[in-house]
Amino acid sequence: MRRGNLIFTIALLLVSILLLRATLPYPFKAKLFPLIILITVLILLVIQIFREAFALREKGAAEGKKGDSFRTKHLTIGLWMAGTVLMLWVLGFMGTVILLPFLYLRFEKESWLLSITLSLGCGIFFYGLFGYLLKMPLYSGMILERVLG
């Protein structure tokens, strides 16, 4: 955890440095506020990195190891999130509304009845309210967009 903390803080420092580099060429009025904020943040991040590095040196060895199951769970969740975004991009709004609950519930070994009922319920509710009643232009997905031109 402590090592992760330090890495995250260093990542924030790198992002802040990149932002500072992007800020410098702007005209005075446009860079005044960002410069004040960024310089303050950079100083505080350096202090934070020193604090975390010292803490890591003092107590680093005492840190417990995370189990394999913890990593696998995180990886699975990451894949689910990425898969949801991909599904939305490819299949569009309605495809995701129906497919996501079904796939997730089946993945979690819920019953077929619950998986199908919830998926169809979500589909009917979301389409009925947003598509049919409110006429919201629901994103149709990459495949349908290609097919329809």
Next chain:
Amino acid sequence: MVEAVVHGITYVFNPHMLPWVFFGVIIGLVVGILPGLGGAATLAILLPIIYTLDPTFALTFLIVLHAAVSQGGVVTSILFGVPGESVNVASMLDGYPLAKQGHAGRALGASQMASMLGAIFGGVVMACLIPIARPIILAFGSPEIFMMAILGISFVAILGRGSALKAVITGGLGIMLAFVGIHSGTGVLRYAGEIMHFWEGFQVVPVFMGLFAIPEVIDIMLKGESIAKVEQASVGWRDVWEGCKDVFRHWTLMLRCSAIGTALGLVPGVGGVVSQFICYGHAKQTSKQPQLFGLGNIEGVIAPESGNNAKEGGSLFAALAFGLPSGAAMVMILAALMVLGIRPGPEMITQHLNLFWTLIVSLIVGNVLSSIINILAARQLARITFIKGNVLVPIIILLVILGSYGIANNIYDVFLAFAFGGIGYLMKTYDYPRVTFTIGFVLGDYAERYFLVSFASLGPDFLLKSPIALVILLFTILGLVGRSVRGLPLRFFRRLISKEEEEG
């Protein structure tokens, strides 16, 4: 004036009007509960429909609907950690942890009672302030709004749990996020590069959805449990009633935040997103248990909700009497007035006093009615937190998708929400407070814009030219110094004890 008040009350409680008031409240609650539907967007959808209606009828309907939206929004904020509306984020910070502890009923009860009393306070105070409201509103120029933003930003040092250093860092990074897009002062494109979607800056809702809702979904997925993590379900009336009583236990906080909300409502451009955080910050600053904020302190629910709903009284007054909208929803109300052929301005008080009072009464009635409906439904709503986690995960993800997409009907906002979900999860894991990040994000643009306007119009010493801005500056300094000084005696005695122990 008394005649006009009586006219307003009799009009709203007229048997022909009452069913429509009730209908407007129900629509408002549904709009608020569903994250994809914004209050302002719904008012915009209804504008073409009201064109043919009687002006008083149409405006009453719109006002009660608007009043109910934020009351509905707090339901999803507390139950799922997904803000129904952007004005309900602060209530989520303590409402959701309470739901996790099995006290969703209590949080809902407190939020609804605080909202109801806040709305009544805002409406009544505004009614009493009619004679002196004009100088108050006109006294707020760019230096005062700039200092209000700075006061809000100063709360980042107070609001973060744990390390104050991390709180200030994330507050600063939040401010930087507000700078993405075309700079309003110079027209320079900042930090957006070639990505056209970023040119107008980031929308509040996808960022908030990602930062707060996605990490909670990940949490439920990791543990596979229901939101409420207690064995025994406490979703009885007693829990809801306990929440209602909490508001009376903290009645001074409710009154103070209602007063803050009402005053902020009068300031043009300061919407509910800003005022909720100022009230939340004030609550933490004055609480006897500030360390419990963010972990499920009921004061953290009462403060933003009472302030948020009291603000509506001030906002409506400023919009009707001076044509100054405080946010998108009030812009729509003004548009409705114009569609119906009524010009907002001082004539509202001189020529349309009956209509003016009918709308003030509608606002109060709309809030009271939505609170009563929500309190009655709170017991059933709270049961949702005990539903199996596996079932809730896809539903919450769909709400996040819908909420992010519905704000501008843009699929990139959904991708953005997921990206901020990842950032939010890392921030949560490594104890970087997300609330200070959101405060910086909301107030950063205000601070910069009003600083540049003040500087250009009044010169570099603009603060010295405004007594109100100086008073707000004094409050800001006192607040910051107060935090450091309050901890000093404790630290001094701790050091003394540890020294004695070492010597002993």
